[in-house]
Amino acid sequence: MHLEEVRKFDSLKPERVIDLREAICPHPLNVIRDTIRELGDDAVLLAISDHEPTALENAPRFCERRGYPYRVIEQEGLWNIFIQKIEKKEARLRVESVSKVFSARDGKVSALSDINLTIRDGEFVSIVGSSGCGKSTLLNLIAGLDKPTSGRILADGKRVEGPGADRVVVFQEGALFPWLTVVENVEFGLKLRRVAHKIRRELAYDYLKLVGLDDKFHNSYIHQLSGGMKQRVALARALVMEPSILLMDEPFAALDIQTRESLQEELQRIWVESHKTIIFVTHNVEEAVILGDRVLVFTKNPGRIKSEHDIEIARPRKPGNPEVFLNTKWITDEIREDGEDAEAGIREAAG
Amino acid sequence: MKRKIILLTAFYLLLFAIWEGVAALKLWPSYLFPSPLGVLSSLVAGFQDNSFTIGILVSMKRVLIGYGLSVAGGLLIGLAIGRVKVLDETVGTIVLGFQALPSICWLPIALLWFGLSESAIVLVVVLGSLFAVTIGVDSGVKNVPPIYLRAARTMGAGGFDLYTKVIIPAAMPSIISGLKQGWSFAWRALMAGELLYVSIGLGHLLTMGRELNDISQIIAVMIIIIVIGITVDRFVFTKLENRVRERWGLLNA
Numbered sequence: 001m002h003l004e005e006v007r008k009f010d011s012l013k014p015e016r017v018i019d020l021r022e023a024i025c026p027h028p029l030n031v032i033r034d035t036i037r038e039l040g041d042d043a044v045l046l047a048i049s050d051h052e053p054t055a056l057e058n059a060p061r062f063c064e065r066r067g068y069p070y071r072v073i074e075q076e077g078l079w080n081i082f083i084q085k086i087e088k089k090e091a092r093l094r095v096e097s098v099s100k101v102f103s104a105r106d107g108k109v110s111a112l113s114d115i116n117l118t119i120r121d122g123e124f125v126s127i128v129g130s131s132g133c134g135k136s137t138l139l140n141l142i143a144g145l146d147k148p149t150s151g152r153i154l155a156d157g158k159r160v161e162g163p164g165a166d167r168v169v170v171f172q173e174g175a176l177f178p179w180l181t182v183v184e185n186v187e188f189g190l191k192l193r194r195v196a197h198k199i200r201r202e203l204a205y206d207y208l209k210l211v212g213l214d215d216k217f218h219n220s221y222i223h224q225l226s227g228g229m230k231q232r233v234a235l236a237r238a239l240v241m242e243p244s245i246l247l248m249d250e251p252f253a254a255l256d257i258q259t260r261e262s263l264q265e266e267l268q269r270i271w272v273e274s275h276k277t278i279i280f281v282t283h284n285v286e287e288a289v290i291l292g293d294r295v296l297v298f299t300k301n302p303g304r305i306k307s308e309h310d311i312e313i314a315r316p317r318k319p320g321n322p323e324v325f326l327n328t329k330w331i332t333d334e335i336r337e338d339g340e341d342a343e344a345g346i347r348e349a350a351g
Numbered sequence: 352m353k354r355k356i357i358l359l360t361a362f363y364l365l366l367f368a369i370w371e372g373v374a375a376l377k378l379w380p381s382y383l384f385p386s387p388l389g390v391l392s393s394l395v396a397g398f399q400d401n402s403f404t405i406g407i408l409v410s411m412k413r414v415l416i417g418y419g420l421s422v423a424g425g426l427l428i429g430l431a432i433g434r435v436k437v438l439d440e441t442v443g444t445i446v447l448g449f450q451a452l453p454s455i456c457w458l459p460i461a462l463l464w465f466g467l468s469e470s471a472i473v474l475v476v477v478l479g480s481l482f483a484v485t486i487g488v489d490s491g492v493k494n495v496p497p498i499y500l501r502a503a504r505t506m507g508a509g510g511f512d513l514y515t516k517v518i519i520p521a522a523m524p525s526i527i528s529g530l531k532q533g534w535s536f537a538w539r540a541l542m543a544g545e546l547l548y549v550s551i552g553l554g555h556l557l558t559m560g561r562e563l564n565d566i567s568q569i570i571a572v573m574i575i576i577i578v579i580g581i582t583v584d585r586f587v588f589t590k591l592e593n594r595v596r597e598r599w600g601l602l603n604a
């Protein structure tokens with residue numbers, strides 16, 4: 001990948017050199033990330049490290065995910081990691097100083113305040129935060145179901161003016177149509193696109209298979225399914241549209257733990273296979289860590305992004321995984337420190 | 352099920368026997384109190400000389416036209432006031448008002464406008480059932496869970512599709528009960544209308560029975576009216592209702 005660019009390293013002088021030797025805390029990768037953030041586009045960073053996993057696993061993974069060209073040169077127990085910062089012009093999604101104010105009877109509610117967010121193609125971003133911090137509001141704005149009070153949202157470089165099948169939402173529950181069978185629900189969006197009956201049937205079956213719904217339920221009505229099966233169908237109904245961004249608003253929140261974990265596994269598998277761009281809202285920090293490349297922590301009054309965490313854990317990630325546990329704990333502690341609605345955060349993290 | 356059939360048969364046989372017995376006592380003249388056998392022979396005679404068949408066909412035609420118009424109008428008006436707030440606040444009040452008016456009260460106006468004609472009767476049927484259908488559609492549309500609309504819109508539904516593929520199906524349980532009520536109002540309105548002037552239909556057969564002092568015919572026609580009303584209700588609307596309930600999982604849930 002990026003052969004052209006990699007070749008350029010030889011002729012390029014790094015703009016910044018950081019020495020990661022003896023960098024344990026903060027974590028070397030975080031140092032790289034933070035330094036890169038400060039650099040301009042196309043700038044090259046040279047990180048010198050004596051830590052093998054950083055040089056051979058973590059930093060490369062970090063670069064691949066962001067699409068940064070990189071090169072690691074070994075030198076007797078020392079590694080020189082060259083990383084070039086390239087911001088893709090076409091981010092999948094760009095949220096630019098978006099605010100949303102609702103006028104309620106007892107005054108105005110600032111649901112979102114000056115949100116800035118860039119999401120790259122194929123990224124899986126989790127959003128956590130206590131109840132009422134504007135997570136659903138942001139998702140609705142991105143979906144085009146509601147309009148921002150100020151700021152703008154660009155999806156694939158085009159300004160979001162209303163809902164569209166390039167940004168499909170999977171809701172928490174109750175969004176499947178009870179008057180249609182399972183397949184008919186999955187076909188719904190294709191029918192709107194006037195896809196021929198035979199083709200859309202086949203696509204529907206394909207996607208139902210992808211989400212792991214047993215064949216014998218294909219012609220059932222919605223009320224005959226369990227909660228977990230319903231969410232599988234909802235996921236298939238969204239995926240079949242091949243949206244460029246999949247928006248998920250607490251899709252597993254109403255499920256019991258086993259079902260939730262099996263759906264998390266399924267979703268990871270689907271994401272790894274398809275590399276969809278996904279924004280996933282949840283109350284559950286552990287779930288956010290398991291699923292996301294990046295976890296955004298929201299706070300409320302006014303709703304804003306408090307912090308951002310890159311999650312560098314190999315997939316598939318499982319709930320018991322110690323790294324998952326650690327990351328979950330850090331984020332949960334941070335939410336708790338924040339003092340707001342701490343109980344909710346802990347309770348959710350616990351299960 | 353079996354028990355019910357036995358019970359009902361026994362009940363009606365008993366009723367029949369008591370009725371026949373009382374009639375046999377001749378407490379009242381037979382033109383005031385008919386015997387069941389007399390009613391039965393009236394029924395047979397009515398079908399033999401085709402007067403009942405014609406009456407049924409004429410009435411059915413009227414009710415189908417009138418009810419059909421009501422359904423079309425009720426759907427349109429119901430959707431409009433269910434979705435557009437201004438219309439609900441204005442037109443909606445008229446609908447509620449007219450719903451309170453017994454349908455036969457439209458007859459004088461209908462007669463003034465159309466004279467003694469088919470159109471007058473159909474108008475009474477339409478106005479008798481239109482508002483019930485409208486209210487059913489309206490309340491169904493108003494109660495469509497917003498999440499269905501949001502989900503459909505994110506999948507790219509808009510405009511006409513939103514109505515035909517989401518709003519109407521989602522409102523179906525309530526629309527069907529509106530249709531059912533509309534049907535029974537239409538049938539009643541028709542009978543009332545037909546009673547009042549020469550019109551060949553079933554209602555007119557009742558009037559003829561009175562003019563001929565033939566109480567057996569009156570009862571025979573009443574039975575036909577009841578049977579048609581119940582049959583349509585059972586075999587059309589209850590069936591429809593059950594189907595929707597089954598799909599939605601509203602049965603014994």
Ligand SMILES: Nc1ncnc2c1ncn2[C@@H]1O[C@H](COP(=O)(O)OP(=O)(O)OP(=O)(O)O)[C@@H](O)[C@H]1O
Nearest residue numbers: 102103104109111130131132133134135136137138
């Ligand atoms: N349509 C609306 N009208 C008025 N206020 C609203 C509306 N929608 C949301 N709000 C307010 O905006 C704030 C953010 O709501 P939002 O639903 O986005 O929170 P959330 O983070 O999704 O919460 P939860 O985790 O409970 O789902 C809340 O204070 C809420 O009361």
Ligand SMILES: [Mg+2]
Nearest residue numbers: 135136137249
């Ligand atoms: Mg929410």
